[in-house]
Amino acid sequence: MNTFLKTSVALGSLVLASSPLYAADYVIDTKNAHASIEFRISHLGxxxxxxxxxxxxxxxxxxPEQPNDSSVTVDIDTSSIDSNHAERDKHIRSGDFLDVKTFPTAKFVSTQYSDNGDGSASLTGDLTLHGVTKPVVLDVSKLGEGNDPWGGFRTGFEGSTEIKLKDFGIDYNLGPASETLYLNLSIEGVKQ
Incomplete structure (x- = not known):
């Protein structure tokens, strides 16, 4: 084997070893309702x-071999909020809360995934809501992974976090018991 070929093979091996070659990319399966973003907030305490x-x-x-290299991005249509009450949803969409005409999208972009080694992890990222971007931390659990009946491969997670509405410029006074919004996410991704 000539020197050029040996050098090329060595460099290629180094590049492959240093890149996250084995990480799989997934699309969150919202098309078939295998994902949800739910919230709860106190009503008058x-x-x-x-x-x-x-x-x-x-x-x-x-x-799964290098979970700390994980990343996630989620875009949310804020006008799709649904609290099972049309008049309340209209109010939440207004300038008092989400102001969906001005801020039609909320976004989460992860910055760090810290695996705890027991199926749980902390997912840190930037949440943009109501035009304000703040770091948040989600407690995450891996639910499972495996082949689906349609020839695909899926991995599922759930996560939860809490945010202070005032941190995102939402300062409509609902009383001190209603300052914190609790978020729960359940996602199932289809491997691409």
């Missing part, structure tokens, strides 16, 4: 208002 965002899309990259 007495009960809970719950709901969901019906329209969103995203993708993630995940390698």
């Amino acid at each position: 007495i009960g809970l208002v719950t709901g969901r965002f019906n329209t969103f899309e995203g993708q993630f990259s995940y390698d």
Whole structure:
């Protein structure tokens, strides 16, 4: 083997070893309703208002051998908020809360995935909501992975976090019990 060929093989091996070659890319399966973004918030300190965002899309990259290289991006249509009450949803879409005409999309872009070694992890990222971008941390659990009946391969996760509405410029006064919004996400991704 000549020197040029040996050098080329060595460089190629180095590039392959140093790149995240084995990470798989997934598209979040919102088309078939195998994903959800749900929320809850206290109502007057007495009960809970719950709901969901019906329209969103995203993708993630995940390698079970190197989970800390994982990444995720999610775009949410803020006008798709659904609390099972039309008048309340109209108010939430207004300038008092989400102001969906001005801010039609919320976005999450991960910056770090820290695997705990037991199927759980912390996912840190930037959440843009109501025109404000702030770091948030989600507690994440891997739900499973495997082949589906349609010839694809899927991996699923769930995660939760809480945010202070005022941190995102949403300062409509609902009382001190209603300052925190709790988010729960369940995603199933289809390997590309």
